[in-house]
Every structure is written in C-alpha cells, then in structure tokens.
Amino acid sequence: MDFVARVYVTPKKAILDPQGKAVASSLQALGYDGVDDVRLGRYIELQLSGVAGSKAAENxxxxxxxxxxxxxxxxxxxxxIEEKLEEQRA
Amino acid sequence: MDFVARVYVTPKKAILDPQGKAVASSLQALGYDGVDDVRLGRYIELQLSGVAGSKAAENxxxxxxxxxxxxxxxxxxxxxIEEKLEEQRA
Known part of the structure; x- marks a missing residue:
C-alpha cells in the first residue's frame, strides 16, 4: 500500500524561536498589526510505498x-498519514 | 476575534528540492526502503488578534x-485558519 505522510516539526514552547521572532517583526514592519506570535517550523511530505497497512505506516x-x-x-x-488512491499515483 | 493561522510552504513540483533529496537518502541509509520522494518545506504558525472575522483573517x-x-x-x-476559543487564549 502507498501512503503520503505529512510531518510538522515545531520548536517546543519553552524554546526561543529567533526565526519566528524575525518573521513577526518583519510582518509588523510591513504594517500588519495584531500578529502576536509566530513560530517557524518544518513541513515534510513523504511518499511511502510497499507498506503493509496504515498502522505500519504510522509506526x-x-x-x-x-x-x-x-x-x-x-x-x-x-x-x-493518508493512503494514496490509484489515480493519485501518477 | 483571535485566530490561529497555519501556513504550509512547499517547493513547487517543477523545482528541484535538494534538501528533500538529502533527507530521502539519509532515510534510505538508515534502512528505510520504500521512501519514494521527500519534499521539505516550511510550517508557520501565526497567532492573530483583533481581526474582524474569518474572511478578513483569510485575506x-x-x-x-x-x-x-x-x-x-x-x-x-x-x-x-482556526478561531481561538476563550480557553485557548492563555
């Protein structure tokens, strides 16, 4: 079975996030008020094939x-995790 | 109204993604077969306050x-975009 996994990685709450702070100040400098906090993380999309099932993919x-x-x-x-359907396989 | 916005930024399909390729080879080197493709992007979480409504937040x-x-x-x-409820406001 084929799956798409989408992973979201964020800095822990207690950890300083200077990149996020920089984005927040840049947004304020562009005139966007009301941006209270920005956290910057990574987004990873994995295409998996030949996995036994959704539980196995999760593990x-x-x-x-x-x-x-x-x-x-x-x-x-x-x-x-999302199972890939036939027509999405391309 | 207060909102949380979650933004996902990914390299376009036609664009090479050397970071993603590096992650894919590292996973293969660790023994994970069946990782066909990896795309690496950014995940940005914004806390917005004082927005008129969800349509305004979206724009x-x-x-x-x-x-x-x-x-x-x-x-x-x-x-x-998700509206923040009272108890989530900390």
Missing part, C-alpha cells in the same frame, strides 16, 4: 521522526 | 504569504 513515520526528522530535545512533531 | 494571511512568507516564483503555499 514507521514515528520512528523516522525520532531518528532523523525531528530533534526530540528542542522540537515537537506531529504527522498525519 | 490578511493570504496577503502575508504573497508579500513575505512564501516566494511565489518557486514555492506553493496553503493555509488554514
């Missing part, structure tokens, strides 16, 4: 996150 | 994306 992506995609000490991650 | 975030958050020439963006 595999969680392991990938812990081993490579996210740094558990300073980052949080979450992900969703 | 504002779309404008922010075009002016600062994404590079329209090489990147695609999409976003979703």
């Amino acid at each position: 595999r992506v969680d392991e990938m996150c812990r081993r490579l995609l996210a740094n558990d000490v300073i980052e949080d991650y979450r992900f969703d | 504002r975030v779309d404008e922010m994306c075009r002016r600062l958050l994404a590079n329209d020439v090489i990147e695609d963006y999409r976003f979703d």
Whole structure:
C-alpha cells in the first residue's frame, strides 16, 4: 500500500524561536498589526510505498521522526498519514 | 476575534528540492526502503488578534504569504485558519 505522510516539526514552547521572532517583526514592519506570535517550523511530505497497512505506516513515520526528522530535545512533531488512491499515483 | 493561522510552504513540483533529496537518502541509509520522494518545506504558525472575522483573517494571511512568507516564483503555499476559543487564549 502507498501512503503520503505529512510531518510538522515545531520548536517546543519553552524554546526561543529567533526565526519566528524575525518573521513577526518583519510582518509588523510591513504594517500588519495584531500578529502576536509566530513560530517557524518544518513541513515534510513523504511518499511511502510497499507498506503493509496504515498502522505500519504510522509506526514507521514515528520512528523516522525520532531518528532523523525531528530533534526530540528542542522540537515537537506531529504527522498525519493518508493512503494514496490509484489515480493519485501518477 | 483571535485566530490561529497555519501556513504550509512547499517547493513547487517543477523545482528541484535538494534538501528533500538529502533527507530521502539519509532515510534510505538508515534502512528505510520504500521512501519514494521527500519534499521539505516550511510550517508557520501565526497567532492573530483583533481581526474582524474569518474572511478578513483569510485575506490578511493570504496577503502575508504573497508579500513575505512564501516566494511565489518557486514555492506553493496553503493555509488554514482556526478561531481561538476563550480557553485557548492563555
């Protein structure tokens, strides 16, 4: 079975996010008021093939996150998994 | 009204994504077969306050994306907007 996994990695709440702060000040400089906070993270889209089922895909992506995609000490991650239908395979 | 906007920025399909390619080879080197493709993008979470309504928030975030958050020439963006409820406001 083929899956698409979408992984969202964000800095933990307690961790300073200078990139996010820079984006927030840039938005304010452009005249956008009311931007209280910006957090900047990574978005990773994985195309998986030959996985036994959605539970197996979930376990595999969680392991990938812990081993490579996210740094558990300073980052949080979450992900969703979607089965690819025939017509999306291209 | 207060909103949370989640913006996803990804390289356009026709654009090479060397970072994504590097992640894909690293995953293969760690023993994960069946990772056909990886695209690496940015995930931006914005906390907005004092916005008139959800339509206004949508327009504002779309404008922010075009002016600062994404590079329209090489990147695609999409976003979703959620109203913040009283208890989430901290």
